[in-house]
Amino acid sequence: MTPVRLVVMVLVIFSLVWNCSDPGGLEAVSGVQGSIQFNPTWPDSIKSAVVVIFNKDLNLDSLNAPGYSVTDHYVTFGDPIDPGTENADYFIQLKPGDYQGMVIGLIVEPSQLLTNDEMFQNIQDYIVVPGTAIPRGIRILEKQVNEQTGWYVRF
Amino acid sequence: MGNTSVSGKIADAKSGMSLPGVNIQVQRSSLGTTSDLDGNYQLDDLPPGIYALTFTMMGYAPHTEKNIQIVDGVSTELNIELKTNVLASPQVVVTSSRKSQDILESPFSVSAIGPREIQAKAVTQMVDILSYESGVSTIKGQLNIRGTSGYAIGAGSRSLLLIDGIPMLGSAAGNITWANVPTSEVDRVEIVKSGGSAMYGSSAMGGVVNIITRNAPPQPETRISTQIGTYSKPRIDQWAWQDSRRYVSNFELSHSRSFADHAAWLRVQKRRDDGFMQLNWEEALNISGKVKLNFGNAHSAAVFVNVLDDKSGLLSTWKSPADPFEAPAGSENDLTDGLKTIINIHYNYVRSPELAYKVRGGAYWNSWQNHGVDPDHSNESRYFAELQSSRNWSEILTSVQGFTLQENGVEAQIFGTHGSHSLAAYLLLQQKLKLTTLSLGGRWEAYAVDGIERDQVFSPQVALNWKPNEWFAMRISTGKGFRVPTVAEMFTRARRSIFTVEPNPELVSETSISREIGLSLMTGQLGMIDLLKLDLAIFHNKFNNLIEPVPDSLGIIHFENISDARIAGMDIGLGVSLFSNLVDAKTAYTWLDPVSVGADGAVLDTLSYRYRQHWVTTLGLHYWNLDASLEYRYASRLESVELFQENPLTAQDERVPVHVWNAGLGTSYKDWRAIFRVENIFQYYYTQLERNLEQERIFMITLEKML
Incomplete structure (x- = not known):
């Protein structure tokens, strides 16, 4: 094989590779992040706190109304925050859209809620909504992270 | 009647230059030797008879000289010329039958990687090479042969790692420390892909990787190697996290020499x-060394020592998918440091051409300390002893039999203080019937934990190999495998992310039944094809009492004998060399159906951390003294994981397939060698273990000087 043919072969191979090189791996994400300040005194009943994201249709006033299902509006929650924490950073990945976010306390271990579907469906029985946690409206844009700081929580 | 000898000179068929370090093996015998600095060899003490000698050397096609008649009192001269073998993969293996055997005659699926392939990639960790072999994948260093292991937080490998035939799994977690393998001093790697418990016991139920370290060549040799590399900055602006570049440096100095024999x-x-x-x-x-002592053709011994002093960051998960290169808040300074020491001793005694003994002994000490959020420490030890004999009962019947004893100890906060020991006996009979070789074997093993006997297991196996000619073979095999639970699986008490892991000392052995049918083809000189290698295997492995981490209703994880499972699949490997060694290519495809099954055999779920499809391809171009290579690795998206499931509402914990391209360019001039290599050329981002990004693009230059 002549050097010219060899160079042609190499170029063909690399152009093929180049054309096959965009198969779609992980990319920039969109979501919400920030920090939360907690009152240093946590009640013993609180096992952890989490930032929970609901869709924009959640009506907090109907939380205890018969037949109203919180889980119908639930989207996701962030990493659990240990009791006694005074300051915590959080990040929650979300698709573009409008949401509501709030901090709640869990009276059971978070792993218990994650692995027990029945408990999860009745999540309102296992949460404490702190008086200072007013739901925040959050707008998420494509591949952008919305900063939500200045949350203060007292259980 | 007196004994006599056969001797001669071995040379390169093309250049006529003498070849030192060629292995010469008397077929169906334990006798053998190597050629000296001038390519000369001599085999003494051969009783009169008719023999076949096999000559093997890396980079050369093996040569067998048959019908050599040795007459009483007469010395026979036999000069040999070896032809180069472009694919340079070893064709004589020792792992599958515990004796030297033509790879086509192996009763099980075996692949072998030679030093040329290892050196061409200039990697420092052997695991980076294994991922490009058919049927093999790795997740965070956990070895998966045909999907057997998955990922169990580093605990409980179902594939056994051997160094020179001695087990190298950690005594607590049964894990593999790849940094203990002296990659640049490896002669070859043999991968047995069928369940190997009948020969190697627990942890070999999913296969065996045997790393065979080289013996020093006859001529003195000093090698200096330095490698510098730099990682690219993230190509995604959102993930930028550090202004300065991150580097890799590796320096190696090795010296080898012979003294007398x-x-x-x-x-x-x-x-x-x-x-x-x-x-x-x-x-x-890392300091390692090997001494090989030869006392004539009958006695030889070897000592291998490896000391690894290492320190590393203690990575659990990323900070967030928006900051995947950063550590979670509070754990930025988490690190672990440790000291690992290996001493392996071998003694071989060839009593006669028909009977040989091998004694192996190994000691492994590992101590580590974790510093940071969850401080911990561990002191582990493992002692191993084996006596093996091999006997040729006749021209057609051979046997290999032996005993092993292994003792493990661990003292750690995460595991507690525990000890275990096992005792095993094994036997493998091979009978040649014209074109067919029948292998029949089994291993009995008993093990105890903290002085209490836990189980006794017998693992039989049967295999047939049909080799009608020199270039084609078919094989079929079935065998039972087992794995005893590790100390980590029985006694771990820890917290990982939001999950708590608690002990389960009631765990029992998991068992498997593996079946395989396969064919191999190896031929050369077909028109423009210099060499063609093909291996195809279809397999079906059934597992009982599989030990997996399972969360209970309180979200607490125990390792439990929870499920039965089935992994069926096929792997196919093709290697070809074309146009007088100008181009060579290797491709390997593995398809798996890894599912857990209920008592009635109904499919319950896909096993976690197993790829359904895995495809690797390597293309090499060799022109003048330039070697260019291009590698591609594809793995389908992981269907199931354990810790963090993909959330379709938010795209959180998204899993994607693997598409990784690597390229290399190497050249050598006189005693110098230089290799430029880029890994993950297109900066493709993916995870295998949840919330852990896989390797960023890296550019590396390796410069080597041989003195």
Whole structure:
């Protein structure tokens, strides 16, 4: 094989590779992040706190109304925050859209809620909504992270 | 009647230059020797008879000289010329039948990687090479042969790692420490892909990787190697996290020489890797050496020592998918440091051409300390002893039999203080019936934990190999495998992310039944094809009492004998060399159906951390003294994981297939060798273990000087 043919072969191979090189791996994400300040005194009943994201249709006033299902509006929650924490950073990945976010306390271990579907469906029985946690409206844009700081929580 | 000898000179068929270090093996016998500095060899004490000698050397096609008649009192001269073998893969293996055997005659699926393939990639960790073999994948260093292991937080490998035939799994977690393998001093790697418990016991139920270290060549040799690499910055602006570049440096100095009939090598390696993430940095000092002592053709011994002093960041998960290169808040300074020492001793005694003994002994000590959020420490030890004999009962019947004893000890906060020991006996009979070789074997093993006997297991196996000619073979096999639970699986008490792991000392052995049918083809000189290798295998492995981490209703994880499982699939490997060694290519495809099944055999779920499809391809171009290579690795998206499931509402914990391209360019001039290599050329981002990004693009230059 002549050097010219060899160079042609190499170029063909690399152009093929180049054309096959965009198969779609992980990319920039969109979501919400920030920090939360907690009152240093946590009640013993609180096992952890989490930032929970609901869709924009959640009506907090109907939380205890018969037949109203919180889980119908639930989207996701962030990493659990240990009791006694005074300051915590959080990040929650979300698709573009409008949401509501709030901090709640869990009276059971978070792993218990994650692995027990029945408990999860009745999540309102296992949460404490702190008086200072007013739901925040959050707008998420494509591949952008919305900063939500200045949350203060007292259980 | 007196004994006599056969001797001669071995040379390169093309250049006529003498070849030192050629292995000469008397077929169906334990007798053998190697050629000296001038290519001369001599085999003494051969009783009169008709023999076949096999000559093997890396980079050359094996040559067998048959019908050599040895007459009483007469010395026979036999000069040999060896032809180069472009694919340079070893064709004589020792792992599958515990004796030297033509790879086409192996009763099980075996692949072998030679030193040329290892050196061409210039990697410092052997695991990076294994991922490009058919049927093999790795997740965070956990070895998966045909999907057997998955990922069990590093605990409980179902594939056994051997160094020179001695087990190298950690005594607590049964894990593999790849940094203990002196990659640049490896002669070859043999991968047995069928369940190997009948020969190697627990942890070999999913296969065996045997790393065979080299013996020092006859001529003195000093090698200096230095490697510098740099990681690219993230190509995604959102993920930018550090202004300065992160580097890798690796320095190796090795010297080998022979003295009288003996030989030795010593290697010192210093490695520093900043890591492409905040917490996957590593620094290590590794000193290893091997002494091979030869006392005539009958007695030989070897001692291998490896000391690894390492320190590394303690990475658990990323900070967030928006900051995947950074450590979670509070754990930025988490690190672990440890000291691992291996001493392996071998003694071989060839009593006669029909009977040989091998004694192996190994000791492994590992101590580590974790510093940071969850401080911990561990002191582990493992002692191993084996007596093996091999006997040729007749021209057609051979046997290999032996006993092993292994003792493990661990003292750690995470596991507690525990000890275990096992005792095993094994036997493998091979009978040649014209074109067919029948292998029949089994291993009995008993093990105890903390002085209490836990189980006794017998693992039989049967295999047939049909080799109608020199270039084609078919094989079929079935065997039972088992794995005893590790100390980590029985006694771990820890917290990982939001999950708590608690002990389950009631665990029992998991067992498997593996079946395989396969064919191999190896031929050369077909028109423009210099060499063609093909291996195809279809397999079906059934597992009972599989030990997996399972969360209970309180979200607490125990390792439990929870499920039965089935992994069926096929792998196909093709290697070809074309146009007088100008182009060579290797491709391997593996398809798996890894599912857990209920008592009635109904499919319940896909097993976690197993790829359904895995495809690797390597293309090499060799022109003048330039070697260019291109590698591609594809793995289908992981269908199931354990810790963090994909959330379709938010795209959180998204899993994607693997598409990784690597390229290399190497050249050599006189005693110098230079290799430029780029890994993950297109900066493709993916995870295998949840919330852990896989390797960023890296550019590396390796410069080597042989003195």
